[in-house]
Amino acid sequence: MSLATPNGNLMRFRLVGLFRIGISAIDNVRSYVSLSSGQQLLGKDKSYITDISVKLHDHGRAALTAAAFIKKYGYKADDWETANASVKTSNPVRDTLTYVVSVTLLVVAGFGIYNIMSMTINNKMKDIAILKAQGFAGRDILQIFLSQAVFIGLLGALSGMLLGFLLAYTLSNVPFPPNEYVALKYFPVAFEPAHYFFGLLFGALTPLAAGLMPSIKAAKTDPVTILRG
Structure with a gap:
């Protein structure tokens, strides 16, 4: 199968499996490739990363951990409650x-x-x-x-x-x-x-x-x- 980016980059990939999490808005549009393949598809170097997801043993500490990351690294960090505020309403x-x-x-x-x-x-x-x-x-x-x-x-x-x-x-x-x-x-x-x-x-x-x-x-x-x- 082939994947294309808005800037015209095109790469061929081999499909190795299908997955579902039960949310159609995600299942219909999301796919996973290795980090190096994604950087190559986007035409970026090996230091290019858009997001990092961190899984915690205690989800109740997500807000405190996000605030600590912001203070320590200076990057934007959202806890899972903020990212899924519409679902939690x-x-x-x-x-x-x-x-x-x-x-x-x-x-x-x-x-x-x-x-x-x-x-x-x-x-x-x-x-x-x-x-x-x-x-x-x-x-x-x-x-x-x-x-x-x-x-x-x-x-x-x-x-x-x-x-x-x-x-x-x-x-x-x-x-x-x-x-x-x-x-x-x-x-x-x-x-x-x-x-x-x-x-x-x-x-x-x-x-x-x-x-x-x-x-x-x-x-x-x-x-x-x-x-x-």
Whole structure:
């Protein structure tokens, strides 16, 4: 195959392979040759270089590294966030929607636990009165029902984490629909330990907050009034 430059230079090359990264704007126009062949095609000497790409182990240090290169060498250096600013604009919208959905689900779960605890306490009023008549203090009743709420929340959180992990793992092994513009074999799924940790944390705090008001109500119950009917 032949490659030509705008200034009229023409060279023949041998095609050794094809590649795709999944972005048509790049896949349709980009090709790779050796550095010496590229310099020869452009009619430049061996010191001619237009860009140098540096791959970092920690992508979070890209901005600091770019600033350090500018200060040290005096050349223009762009970090990957600056170079892909247009692509990153959709991330805040996606993250905000994710957080809104997550918080909404937690609030709905909290109301569910609140209803369960309220019904449980209403059905156990006579039992609460008997316990208080036997010498149980209000804090003992509060501890009993709060521990029940926390147990329900932790059990639900652990079960949800296990189910979520199994579903995510299953999804990560589902073949991605073939597409000439997307170079993916399977659905991309991120298994971040922090997500599971925060899920467990909120799963413990939400039922604690939801069960607090019914538990306080049970602790303040007057046993004499209940036993008299």
